[in-house]
Each structure stands twice: as C-alpha cells, then as structure tokens.
Amino acid sequence: MTICYIHTMNQKDKILEFLKRNKSVSGHELSRFLSISRQALNKHLKVLIQKGLVVKNGKTRNAAYSLAGKIKPEKRLKKQCILEGLEEHKVFNEVALQLNFRKNLSNNVLHIVNYVFSEILNNAIEHSKSENCNIEIVLDQYNCNFIIRDYGIGIFYSIYKKFDLSDEISAIGELIKGRTTTMKEKHSGEGVFFSSKSGDIVTFRSHKITLTFDNRKKDIFIEEKRHINGTEVKFSISRASKRNLENIFKQYAPEAYNYRFEKTKVFVNLFQTEFVSRSEAKRLLFGLEKFKEIVLDFKGVKLIGQGFADEIFRVFKKEHPNIIIKTENLNPVITFMIKHVVDNKN
Template sequence: MARPSRSAEIDAALLQAVATHPRDLVGMVSAQLGLSNARVSTQVRKLVATGYLRKDGTTRPVYTMGRNRRFWQRYPRAGLAEDTLWSAHLSPLLRDVPRNVLDIAHHGATEMINNAIDHSEATHIGVQLELRDGVLSMTVADDGIGIFRKIARALQLPDERLALLELSKGKFTTDPRNHSGEGVFFTSRMFDRFQIMSGELVFSHEEGHDKDILFDVDGMPKEGTVVSMGISTTSVRTAKQVFDEYSSGPDDYAFAKTVVPVRLAQVGGENLISRSQAKRLMQRVDRFRHVVLDFSDVTTIGQAFADEIFRVFAQAHPEVELVPVHAVPEVQQMIRRAERARDADGGQPGIA
C-alpha cells in the first residue's frame, strides 16, 4: 500500500515557519516533521516556483513569504477563539494587502469562525486562506448540524430552502442573546464572492449580480457547513461602505434596510398565491424601516399573496416602507390592486 502524501503537511509547516526561520527553514521543518532535508527541499522548490516562497541567495539562501500565501488548519471547536486565530495565523499573511481588503478579510474571517464556534455544534472547524494572483480566498468549514437545517428547525420551516430567505433578510440568529444576526448578511455583501454550502444546498452571492442564488447539489447529503469567501486585492470596497448602505444614517447607525428576494419564498415550482406564503416572506421584516422586495424571476403572484403584503402587513406596520422592484407588469397589477384596497380602507387593518 502506498504511503499517504505528506506534501500538504510539509507545505503548511514551511509557510508557517518562514517568518521566524528564514535562514534555517529546511533544517527546522525537517527536524519538526522527522523528514530528510532532501524531502523538505523538494517542497521548498515547488513553493518557490509557484510564488508561495521567495528565495534569495544560493549557498546560504534566505527564504521569505512570496507574493502568494496559503494557510490551512483544522481545530477542535472547544476552546477555539476567532480573534486569537486571526491575529496569530491569518493576519500575518496579509500584512501587505490594502487596508480596505484587510478590514473586510478580518470581518469575514472572525464572523464566520465565530458563527461556527457558537452555532454549528461541530467537533472540529477547518480554516483555509489562500492569496494567489491578486485574489484572496478564505474558507471556514465545520462538521456540525448544518446551517440550513438548524435555521429550519429553529423556525419550524417546512423546507430547508426557506432558511436561505431568512439569511437573505438579515437580523436572524438562533442565539439572540449573544448574536445580532447580522454577520452573514454583511459579510456576504463585503466580498466579491460568498457561498454557503450545507447538506445538498448552496447559497451564493456575487458582487455585480443583484440577486442571491440558491441551488441544489446532486449527491449524498453532506454534514456540516462550508463558507467560502473571495475578494480581489484591488477592490476599492470598504466595510464602512457596506454598513452605510444598509444603515439608517450617521446619527442612528442601525441596520435599517434589507433586500428580500421574493422568489426564495417559493419551494420547488410552486406559485406564490397564498397568505401563508406571504406571511412567511414577511416574517421579521418589521424589524427594518426600509424593505426592498425584489420580484426578480417572479412571473406571477396571487391576489391573496399581494393583499397580505401590501394591504394587511402595510396597514399593520406603517413605519415600514415597502419598495417593490423588478416586478413584471402582471405582478405590478396585483401590487397596485392591493395598494388601492389599502388606501380605500383608510389605513385601517382589516381582512379580505
């Protein structure tokens, strides 16, 4: 039987040790892992060739971190602290990236690691960072219950796909005493690319695309949750810009605006026709002052669905501004009908 390759283990040891052992890197890692200098030197040459290490000199070479960076480690969840992991292992690899990207990476890594620590019920959490050719990628993976499954259970949702709807709104947490429920929402909008993979479902948000995407992955159900984030080191986006976009203003810096993808209230190929679907869609949105209802990819809605949102909910929550966008003419007609009925009621709650 062939021995398992230790290349990844050697790479990790080299990249972790290079900052403190630039002149004796090969010998130190060889002793640490119980391997020959020749074996470790082979990996050093590969890392130099691919830009992860830089070599200066030949007789007595000095090694430093290259233009590319890589880190991977798996930790027991118990006792893990996201701030310590960031400052000890991740931040040192990103000292030369622009400040705005560093701030976004700091926010995303610590938020997602903390979510895994506090919510996943996992035994282990894996953290990966790669900076390659001007793109920073980070992954946080756990072997726990799975984020969509946990949300579905907490809210008693009939389908795990509806958990994405709650994540898209923001302000949802299964532990409100210790969490605001804002971590996934803001992190997904700071990065160029953000994905959550859990079970057989994938949630994807990409900069430049005006809608979140949920799709199924064929195969056996998978345990745990994998969060993947990516951003270009040339990005000019800042964390403050993202917070400002969804805040109530400089004098009241609250998370006051959300965008709700209406199509996520659909399960399978069902149409949006019932009051129950509308109530599910509008669950918790009364926590916001400005709610954008994005009707992209929704070709039709029922009278009861529209009435529940634009008359019943609107009358019950006059402090919440509802703004429908991307609605096709047929959907616009149903919305206007419900709004006219609301106006005819004189703003008083009622039933239909």
C-alpha cells in the same frame, strides 16, 4: 514540424511557447495568433498569471504580456482548529501574520477579510456544535480566498429547528433577511448577513443546500449538491476590490436609522417565479416586522396573485404602518396587481 507541434498543445501551452519566442506581446497579438476572442484569451491569461508563469505590464488595451522571470506561486495556508475555547481574533492575527496581509492587502480589503473571517469562525465556535473545523486561506495574484468548514449540525438545519420551519430550504429565506439568530442572548443575527454582502462571492454549503451570494452580479443562487456534514463557507474578494465595509454597513444601517440595522432587501424570486397565495406572502414576510424599511426585489418574478399582493401591500402594511415597503424590478403585470391592491385597500 513546429506548426504541427503547436497545434497539439492546449491554449495555455501555446501562449507560453509564443511568449518564449517573442519576449513581450500585446493581447491583440496573442488573440490573433490563437484565433480566439479576447474574452477567451483573458481566461487563459488569468490562470497563467495566477500561477506566476506570465506577467502583465500596463493596463487594458495597452497591456503587454511576457514570461515571468521568477515564478511566484500562490500563498496557501491550512489549519485545523479545536473549537472549544478558540478565539477567532487570535486565529485571524496568526493567519494575517503568516500571509503578511498588511503588506499584501489594501486596507479596505484587509478590514473586510478580517470582519468576515472572524464572524464566520465565531459562528462555527458558537453555533455549530462541532468539535473542530478546517481553515484554508489562499492568496493569489488576483484574489484573497478562504474556506471555513465545521462538522456540526449545519447552518440551515439550525435555523430550521429553531424557528420550527417546514424544511431546511425555508431557512434560507430567514437567513438572507438578516437579524435571524438562534442565540438572541449572544448575537444580533447581523454577522452572517453583512458577511454575505461583503465579498465578491460568498457561498454557504450545508447538507444538500448550497447558497451563493454573487455580489458582482447582485444576485443569489441556490443549488442542490451531494450531502455534506456541517457547514462550509467559501469567501472570495478581489485584492483590487474597492468595496468598503463602512459603506456596506451604511447601505443597510443608514444614518436615517441612527446606523442601526433597520433595512433589508429580499429577493422574492429565490424559490419560485410565480406567487399567488396569502400563505406564500406570509412566509415571505415572516420576521420582516423587525425592520423599518423593506426592499422587495421582484427580478425574475413573472406574476403575483391578488391574495399575495393584498397580504403584503394592504394587510401587512395596515398592521405595520410605520414600515416602509419599497419595490424593485417590477414587470407590468406585477405593477398592475400592486396598484390594484393599493388603490382599493380602503
């Protein structure tokens, strides 16, 4: 009867039942009992630990798992704020006090959460034209997460209209370069850029576009989802993260440039994997004359045409001789085309 009962359970229930009977077990014992891989087991354990049902003692292969003596549910806080007259630092201080951030987050993570939360909320206050916004903060055993959602014009639409772009998708390219702002008199355009680099996963969703920065994989993803009004920003960072806000700033505002935001990185494959024309190159280069150093990441790009390469590595370089252009993740075809253009530019 016991065997039949266990086989009708889902994997998480089986883990809990096994721990009831065995007090403390290793990951190897659980994996063998369930006949699943350690990777699959870890996914189930992570959920159970987040819910406060299971406790992990020790690290890596020597870790042991047991039932939690007292369930510690995740901490969650929801707020709705009227944006007119709202001061972002006061909201963060209130949230930090209620969730006891100073005790529950390391200093480096606290500084990052403070910076990104304040920048995103300020963006809603100054740019969204929304009357109010919803805020949700979740602190679980692994991560600190928050969502800020306004109901205004939308972040991509705002950039699209300001710079007279062809569509909202084009606004993504400007956003990820940095130093793009619709209010130059008040903002440098750096806040959203550095916010996108600071978490493990940072997602901007507006209208039908979802833009995700996965900084663990060092990649960017674009999805089309159902239409939503306004802008929703989701931020997540591990409570054990070693990320440091100062190091993130130095990466793009290094000492060589007197700590000014003069360096940016552009993911060339953001919209397509083949680039041929000069017009495509001009679209990519729009706004990059503001920087002293540009890193072009060609990861995932299959080929580029001579016109595209010539516009970047000869025409643009001739017009802006003091700008340093670096490249990453070139395949042999792209390497040949760039070399061909550079060798023949004179």
